[in-house]
Amino acid sequence: QVQLVQSGPELKTPGASVKLSCKTSGFSFIDYHIAWVRQAPGQGLEYMGWISPYNGNTNYAPNLQGRVSLTTDTSTSTAYMELKSLTSDDTAIYYCTRWVTGMNYYFDYWAQGTLVVVSS
Amino acid sequence: SADLTQDPVVSVALGQTARITCQGASLRSYYASWYQQKPGQAPVLVLYGRNTRPSGIPDRFSGSRSGNTASLTITGSQAEDEADYYCQCRDSTGNHLAFGTGTKVTVL
Numbered sequence A: 001q002v003q004l005v006q007s008g009p010e011l012k013t014p015g016a017s018v019k020l021s022c023k024t025s026g027f028s029f030i031d032y033h034i035a036w037v038r039q040a041p042g043q044g045l046e047y048m049g050w051i052s053p054y055n056g057n058t059n060y061a062p063n064l065q066g067r068v069s070l071t072t073d074t075s076t077s078t079a080y081m082e083l084k085s086l087t088s089d090d091t092a093i094y095y096c097t098r099w100v101t102g103m104n105y106y107f108d109y110w111a112q113g114t115l116v117v118v119s120s
Numbered sequence B: 001s002a003d004l005t006q007d008p009v010v011s012v013a014l015g016q017t018a019r020i021t022c023q024g025a026s027l028r029s030y031y032a033s034w035y036q037q038k039p040g041q042a043p044v045l046v047l048y049g050r051n052t053r054p055s056g057i058p059d060r061f062s063g064s065r066s067g068n069t070a071s072l073t074i075t076g077s078q079a080e081d082e083a084d085y086y087c088q089c090r091d092s093t094g095n096h097l098a099f100g101t102g103t104k105v106t107v108l
Helices: none
Strands: A003-006 A010-012 A018-025 A033-039 A045-051 A059-060 A068-073 A076-082 A092-100 A106-112 A113-120 B009-012 B018-023 B034-039 B046-047 B061-065 B071-072 B081-091 B097-099 B101-105
Touching: A003 A092, A003 A106, A003 B081, A010 A018, A010 B018, A018 A033, A018 A092, A018 A113, A018 B097, A045 A068, A045 A076, A045 B081, A045 B097, A076 A092, A106 B034, A106 B046, B009 B018, B018 B081, B018 B101, B046 B061, B071 B081
Parallel strands: A010 A113, B009 B101
Antiparallel strands: A003 A018, A018 A076, A033 A045, A033 A092, A045 A059, A068 A076, A092 A106, A092 A113, B018 B071, B034 B046, B034 B081, B061 B071, B081 B097, B081 B101
16 A cells, blocks of 8 residues: 655754655556645645655645755655754644656655654 | 645535535646545545545545646545535646645535
8 A cells, every 4th residue: 555654753952954755665666756835834835845766856835945855765765855054933743745647646645744843 | 826726715514515626737737636635644645637536535535637636525525524615736836746725615
């Protein structure tokens, strides 16, 4: 069965960076894009970006461009999200999700989420 | 302003029909997908494309589109449908993805 499993919670100080992992299984990793979505406490879902494990192509949300970096390791079917220059506004639950493209576009499987807290 | 806007709250009586709307320019060109999120849980895909439900999603969930507005309809709302719902599509530029502002559905 399709599974996406993220790394554990993180506590970071302002100005630091965080790198989260998303290990996938149950499907051909290079055949799907992986996207990252975050949700601040009590707020809505925010698109961060996607990556194609097939060719490394990426797309980043305009408000995060320059601070976020998405990578993959096809040997372990794992995706990574690194966010730099953290501020308290980056405190959120971060989700990785499988993005299906083609005739329709949608996120069909989601990981459990990782809580990142940025605090001094 | 948000690229995809939703009404913050929709209230529906048990067994009645709830309609959740999502407005945005990109919806004229692309179909929205819809996600249900319950407290403390990851979002779950409930609808995508013209009107396609993933396996396991009840047929009381349906979708439609008219102009710049996409709609998710819950016909015969159940207590377990109480949740936050988000639409998703491309942003107004078409170059990035975006989520709607979210709708909290309360089943009375």
